[in-house]
Amino acid sequence: xxxxxxxxxxxxxxxxKAERLIAQKGFSATSVREIAKxxxxxxxxxxxxxxxxxxxxxxxxxxxxxxxxxxVRQIVNRTEMNEWQKFEKLxxxxxxxxxxxxxxxxxxLSLQVNTKNKRILSFIRNFRFIYLDLFETLLRSGIRHKxxxxxxxxxxxxxxxxxxxxxxxxxxxxxxxxxxxNQPEPEYDxxxxxxxxxxxxxxxxxxxxxxxK
Amino acid sequence: xxxxxxxxxxxxxxxxKAERLIAQKGFSATSVREIAKxxxxxxxxxxxxxxxxxxxxxxxxxxxxxxxxxxVRQIVNRTEMNEWQKFEKLxxxxxxxxxxxxxxxxxxLSLQVNTKNKRILSFIRNFRFIYLDLFETLLRSGIRHKxxxxxxxxxxxxxxxxxxxxxxxxxxxxxxxxxxxNQPEPEYDxxxxxxxxxxxxxxxxxxxxxxxK
Amino acid sequence: xxxxxxxxxxxxxxxxKAERLIAQKGFSATSVREIAKxxxxxxxxxxxxxxxxxxxxxxxxxxxxxxxxxxVRQIVNRTEMNEWQKFEKLxxxxxxxxxxxxxxxxxxLSLQVNTKNKRILSFIRNFRFIYLDLFETLLRSGIRHKxxxxxxxxxxxxxxxxxxxxxxxxxxxxxxxxxxxNQPEPEYDxxxxxxxxxxxxxxxxxxxxxxxK
Amino acid sequence: xxxxxxxxxxxxxxxxKAERLIAQKGFSATSVREIAKxxxxxxxxxxxxxxxxxxxxxxxxxxxxxxxxxxVRQIVNRTEMNEWQKFEKLxxxxxxxxxxxxxxxxxxLSLQVNTKNKRILSFIRNFRFIYLDLFETLLRSGIRHKxxxxxxxxxxxxxxxxxxxxxxxxxxxxxxxxxxxNQPEPEYDxxxxxxxxxxxxxxxxxxxxxxxK
DNA sequence: GATGAATGAGCTTTCATTCAT
DNA sequence: GATGAATGAAAGCTCATTCAT
Numbered sequence: 003x004x005x006x007x008x009x010x011x012x013x014x015x016x017x018x019k020a021e022r023l024i025a026q027k028g029f030s031a032t033s034v035r036e037i038a039k040x041x042x043x044x045x046x047x048x049x050x051x052x053x054x055x056x057x058x059x060x061x062x063x064x065x066x067x068x069x070x071x072x073x074v075r076q077i078v079n080r081t082e083m084n085e086w087q088k089f090e091k092l093x094x095x096x097x098x099x100x101x102x103x104x105x106x107x108x109x110x111l112s113l114q115v116n117t118k119n120k121r122i123l124s125f126i127r128n129f130r131f132i133y134l135d136l137f138e139t140l141l142r143s144g145i146r147h148k149x150x151x152x153x154x155x156x157x158x159x160x161x162x163x164x165x166x167x168x169x170x171x172x173x174x175x176x177x178x179x180x181x182x183x184n185q186p187e188p189e190y191d192x193x194x195x196x197x198x199x200x201x202x203x204x205x206x207x208x209x210x211x212x213x214x215k
Numbered sequence: 216x217x218x219x220x221x222x223x224x225x226x227x228x229x230x231x232k233a234e235r236l237i238a239q240k241g242f243s244a245t246s247v248r249e250i251a252k253x254x255x256x257x258x259x260x261x262x263x264x265x266x267x268x269x270x271x272x273x274x275x276x277x278x279x280x281x282x283x284x285x286x287v288r289q290i291v292n293r294t295e296m297n298e299w300q301k302f303e304k305l306x307x308x309x310x311x312x313x314x315x316x317x318x319x320x321x322x323x324l325s326l327q328v329n330t331k332n333k334r335i336l337s338f339i340r341n342f343r344f345i346y347l348d349l350f351e352t353l354l355r356s357g358i359r360h361k362x363x364x365x366x367x368x369x370x371x372x373x374x375x376x377x378x379x380x381x382x383x384x385x386x387x388x389x390x391x392x393x394x395x396x397n398q399p400e401p402e403y404d405x406x407x408x409x410x411x412x413x414x415x416x417x418x419x420x421x422x423x424x425x426x427x428k
Numbered sequence: 429x430x431x432x433x434x435x436x437x438x439x440x441x442x443x444x445k446a447e448r449l450i451a452q453k454g455f456s457a458t459s460v461r462e463i464a465k466x467x468x469x470x471x472x473x474x475x476x477x478x479x480x481x482x483x484x485x486x487x488x489x490x491x492x493x494x495x496x497x498x499x500v501r502q503i504v505n506r507t508e509m510n511e512w513q514k515f516e517k518l519x520x521x522x523x524x525x526x527x528x529x530x531x532x533x534x535x536x537l538s539l540q541v542n543t544k545n546k547r548i549l550s551f552i553r554n555f556r557f558i559y560l561d562l563f564e565t566l567l568r569s570g571i572r573h574k575x576x577x578x579x580x581x582x583x584x585x586x587x588x589x590x591x592x593x594x595x596x597x598x599x600x601x602x603x604x605x606x607x608x609x610n611q612p613e614p615e616y617d618x619x620x621x622x623x624x625x626x627x628x629x630x631x632x633x634x635x636x637x638x639x640x641k
Numbered sequence: 642x643x644x645x646x647x648x649x650x651x652x653x654x655x656x657x658k659a660e661r662l663i664a665q666k667g668f669s670a671t672s673v674r675e676i677a678k679x680x681x682x683x684x685x686x687x688x689x690x691x692x693x694x695x696x697x698x699x700x701x702x703x704x705x706x707x708x709x710x711x712x713v714r715q716i717v718n719r720t721e722m723n724e725w726q727k728f729e730k731l732x733x734x735x736x737x738x739x740x741x742x743x744x745x746x747x748x749x750l751s752l753q754v755n756t757k758n759k760r761i762l763s764f765i766r767n768f769r770f771i772y773l774d775l776f777e778t779l780l781r782s783g784i785r786h787k788x789x790x791x792x793x794x795x796x797x798x799x800x801x802x803x804x805x806x807x808x809x810x811x812x813x814x815x816x817x818x819x820x821x822x823n824q825p826e827p828e829y830d831x832x833x834x835x836x837x838x839x840x841x842x843x844x845x846x847x848x849x850x851x852x853x854k
Numbered sequence: 855g856a857t858g859a860a861t862g863a864g865c866t867t868t869c870a871t872t873c874a875t
Numbered sequence: 876g877a878t879g880a881a882t883g884a885a886a887g888c889t890c891a892t893t894c895a896t
Contacts (some may be wrong), residue, residue, distance in 0.1 A: 011268075022393055025328075026323075026329070027231050027243075027329055028241055028242075028328070028329040029241070029243075029244075029329070030240075030241055030243035030244035031242075031243035031329065032244075033889080033891085034890080034891055034892085035889085035891090043857095044856075044857050044858075045857090045858090045891090045892090046857060046858080046859095046892085046893080046894095047856075047857080048891085048892095049891075049892055049893075050856075051855085051862090051889070054891075054892075055890095055891060055892090056236075081345070082863080111324075111328070112241075112328055112329065114386075115238075115241075115275075115321050115324060115385060116239070116240060116241040116244070116323055116325065116387050117421055118239075126389075127389055127392070129216075130386070130393075131393060134393055142279070143321065150302055154414075155410065155414070157383075157386070157390040157393065157394070158383065158410060158411065158414045159360075159383045161379050161383035161386060161411075162375060162378075162379045162382075162414070162418065164373070164378075164382055164879080165378035165379040165381060165382030166371075166374050166375045166378040166379065167378070168378060168382060169374045169375075169377055169381060169382070170370075170371070170378065172324070172327045173261025173327070173343070173370070173374060176339070176340055176343050177370040180342065180343075180344060180347055180370065181305070181370070189341035197368065197371060198374075199369065201367075201368070201371040201375070202423075204422075205268065205375065205418055205421070205422070208416075208418070208421040222882065225880095225881095225891095235860090246864080246865065246866085247865080247866060247867085248864085248865080248866090256881085257867080257882050257883075257884095258866090258867090259881075259882065259883080259885090260866085260880090260881070260882085261866090261867095262866080262867055262868075263880080265882075267866075267867075268866065268867090341878095438860095451754075452746070452755070453669075453755055453757070454667055454668075454669055454671075454751075455667075455670075455701055455754040456666075456667055456668075456669035456670035457669035457755065459883085459885080459886065459887085460887060460888085461884080461886080461893090469860085470813075470860065470861050470862075470889090471859065471861095471862090471887090472860075472862080472863095472889080473860070473889085474887090474888090475778060475862085475887080475888055475889075476860075476861095477857080480887075480888075481888090482660065483889065497870090508736065511701060522711075533786075534754050537750075537752065537754070538667075538754055538755065540811050540812075541664075541667075541747055541750060541811060542666060542667040542670070542751065543663070543664075544666070552815075553815055553818070556812070556819075557819060560819055568805055580840075581836065581840070583809075583812070583816040583819065583820070584805075584809065584837065584840045586786030587805050587808045587809035587812060587814075587837075588801060588804070588805045588808075588840070590804075590808055591799050591802040591804035591806070591807060591809065592797075592801045592803070592805065593801045593804070593807040593809070594804060594808065594824040595801075595803055595804030595807060596796075596797070596800035596804065597877080598750070598753045598754055599753070599769070599796070599800060601798075602753075602765070602766055602769050603796040604870095605766065606770060606773055606795070606796065608770075622799065624800075627793075627794070629845070630649065633846070634843075634844070634847040635843075635844070636709055640785070672868080672869070672870085673869080674868085674869080674870090674873085675871060683878050683879075684870090684871090684878090684879090685871080685872080685873095685877080685878060685879080685880095686877080686878080688869085688870075688871055688872075689872095689876085690878070691880085693871080694869095694870065694871090712884075790859075
């Protein structure tokens with residue numbers, strides 16, 4: 003048990019360091035040596051634990067994605083909320099999630115552009131489908147219960163929701179500079195992601211035609 | 216003159232092939248050998264023309280960005296349009312531009328996350344600032360002329376506009392698969408980008424508070 | 429222990445082959461590939477063991493210089509000899525040393541002319557200072573004990589001693605040809621370095637004013 | 642004629658810049674690009690004028706050696722001096738010559754160790770032989786005229802003479818540091834080379850057994 | 855299970871030289 | 876005669892991975 007725990011923590015340490023480095027520099031520009039050095043393990047360990055650099059990435063995605071998918075189902079299954087409240091909750095949680103896992107979402111975005119790895123593409127596709135299905139279900143239910151008055155295309159909705167978040171995430175330093183804002187990082191983040199939430203809720207409200215009484 | 220044209224076309228050929236490869240695989244994952252092979256030139260030519268792999272990328276960005284910035288000013292300076300019409304025109308042209316220069320915009324997106332090259336970061340920042348300034352000017356003018364009734368944050372507006380386009384672009388195959396659509400590519404593209412235009416105009420109309428009379 | 433010995437012998441093998449090649453062809457004209465091939469190791473091992481080609485050279489100098497400095501102290505500390513006998517002993521040993529490590533001294537001379545490497549220049553300077561201090565001590569002691577009657581400038585003394593040896597070393601093939609001598613190498617070397625010893629002792633005897641009783 | 646003069650000066654410029662660079666960095670470490678850049682000519686000119694980098698070096702040596710050999714004969718043929726005076730004159734002139742052509746003598750020294758170029762080795766050998774013959778002639782004459790009482794080996798004599806000069810030249814900064822001398826360069830040089838002359842004359846006087854009456 | 859040593863393939867860049875004009 | 880363009884070869888180095896223990 004001691005041995006296993008130690009091993010497990012080593013693997014998790016490797017994944018954590020790899021995540022940060024790959025998010026910062028890209029997958030190709032990050033060397034196994036660097037990851038091993040950062041994680042304080044022998045170079046051979048990456049191949050030893052994960053098989054290869056590529057499989058380390060796959061392992062990283064699988065691990066992180068599994069962690070992230072669970073919370074979604076909880077929201078949808080809650081009955082005390084109407085569809086618009088669930089929508090709001092989803093937006094809040096999504097943005098919080100991105101805020102707290104910026105490295106992971108950087109990698110996700112980067113991989114959608116560049117990877118040719120079939121397994122990784124499959125991971126990403128499945129991840130996306132889960133959200134599309136979720137939104138579609140929510141939209142239908144909202145229309146049925148007359149909470150929503152419009153039924154937008156769910157793929158365009160996702161593009162705007164996720165696209166805005168990702169692009170805003172990447173643009174954070176540029177926008178901070180544009181506005182000549184000198185706030186310390188945590189405070190600025192709080193404000194930045196808060197504005198993002200309000201902005202996206204406003205757009206989504208318009209898209210689904212939710213009318214405040 | 217013949218010699219110059221020939222030289223110029225070789226450099227342009229290298230840039231074109233580099234653009235496609237870097238967009239597909241990322242900068243680090245693209246080797247100088249590959250670019251040279253694709254462009255049909257000797258490996259040494261990349262260093263000869265551009266100095267280094269890194270400087271080739273800088274040269275690519277500079278060249279393409281110069282090409283793209285011109286058309287923007289033309290729209291803004293047209294006087295027979297009101298601000299909302301200019302907004303619509305900009306969205307149409309932006310989407311067309313991205314559609315026709317997907318590689319370049321992929322690279323731009325990718326570099327915003329991963330590069331640490333100061334010069335490149337500066338290029339991108341300037342490119343982004345030009346658009347931000349443009350939108351800000353347009354918003355102020357629209358408000359002044361009572362064409363717009365709201366003044367949204369220009370950075371969030373850009374994130375939604377550009378983020379939606381980029382994300383929708385990258386998600387095209389996934390969405391096609393999700394909808395189990397078997398249309399041939401050109402027809403599907405025509406429809407897909409058309410829907411994107413309508414979708415974004417609808418969002419923007421809401422954001423700026425433009426009221427159809 | 430077996431592993432260590434094996435490793436150590438590989439590194440030593442690389443150093444030995446590098447020494448010979450660099451002495452023959454010069455540092456710049458000797459390629460890492462060549463050294464690796466001669467030493468029977470993979471090219472990557474040079475970087476693996478030494479860091480770089482330049483650091484291999486530094487390592488070579490440091491290793492060899494450490495080996496060479498030890499014997500000097502032994503002579504000086506011997507009490508049964510007078511100063512002139514120590515002088516003679518030093519000349520004999522120095523020339524023997526050069527004879528048996530011609531490659532190393534070729535490199536030393538070559539580096540004094542061409543290198544701009546700060547670390548290497550520092551190695552050489554320290555090496556030189558040790559000898560200067562040694563000669564100065566010997567001269568003073570000899571004067572005090574009335575073994576020597578003159579106190580020549582120690583730097584000029586070193587220039588003549590070392591300069592003669594180095595230049596004679598380099599000129600060996602030319603002089604052999606000049607004298608149309610066809611002796612086999614080892615016998616010729618024996619005679620050549622023997623003459624050098626007598627010649628330098630004669631000069632030094634004059635310089636320090638040592639009188640045979 | 643204008644064209645020729647221009648060409649000739651270009652070639653001489655290339656030789657001059659090549660001399661300095663090769664003396665500083667060594668032949669292999671000096672690139673054709675560098676020489677061309679320093680000389681302000683096109684890279685192709687080196688191959689064009691001299692055939693190759695190697696032949697440029699040959700050309701350099703041949704040119705410089707021809708310039709240097711002439712002055713020697715003048716001294717030897719002067720009849721108003723006895724052999725020792727000629728010896729003194731030679732030492733003075735030799736040291737002056739080296740002082741004023743340090744680059745060339747550095748290259749000579751360097752090539753004697755490292756080059757495998759047959760033609761260059763032949764140049765150097767001939768250059769050396771001329772001096773050896775000269776000294777031999779002088780020694781014989783001195784003995785015959787009872788100016789000298791000893792006949793040292795001419796190769797050892799040359800090794801000491803040239804070796805001391807070269808080594809003292811190269812060691813100048815090290816010795817200045819050793820003596821913690823802060824004199825300005827020109828004054829120190831004057832003193833340093835003056836001491837060298839006295840030192841070598843003293844040694845040579847002893848070697849040839851010249852007795853002051 | 856874990857690791858330092860070692861490997862071959864590949865990287866970018868620079869080399870001296872030649873070509874086409 | 877002179878030169879910018881272009882080339883193949885080779886340079887030093889780093890890569891992800893595997894081997895031997």
